[in-house]
Amino acid sequence: MHIQFETIQNHLIVKVDGELDHHTAEEIREEIDKQIDSKNIKNIIFDLKDMYFMDSSGIGVVIGRYKKVQKSGGQAAVINMNKRVERIFKMSGLFNIVKKFENRNDAIESL
Secondary structure, three states, X not given: OEEEEEEEOOEEXXXXXXXXXXXXXXXXXXXXXXXXXXXOOOXXXXXXXXXXXXXXXXXXXXXXXHHHHHOOOOOEEEEOOOHHHHHHHHHHOHHHOEEEEOOHHHHHHHO
16 A cells, blocks of 8 residues: 645645555554644545555545545545546445536646
C-alpha cells in the first residue's frame, strides 16, 4: 500500500495504490485526517487508479472522510476507478454519498 497527497485549492487529492483493507485502513485514515486538519481542505477526491482491492474497512475509511469534510460543507469524490472497486462502491451504496468523476479536472470543477 502506498498513499500520495496533492492539494489543489481547497481540494485534497488522495491517491491510493494497492489495497485498502483492514491491514492498511487505520494508517490511511490517520494520514488523510492529518492532511485535512493541517490544511484548509473542504473537499476530498480519492484517485483509485492503482487500487486493486478494498474491503469493508476501506469502505469505512471513505465514509469517515466523507463525514469529516461534510461537517465543513465539503464533499467527497472518486476518480479513476477500476471495475472491481466500482462494483464494491455500487454494492455498498457509497455512490449515494460519494460522487464519481472521470478525471481530476471534472471533480475539481464540480465540487
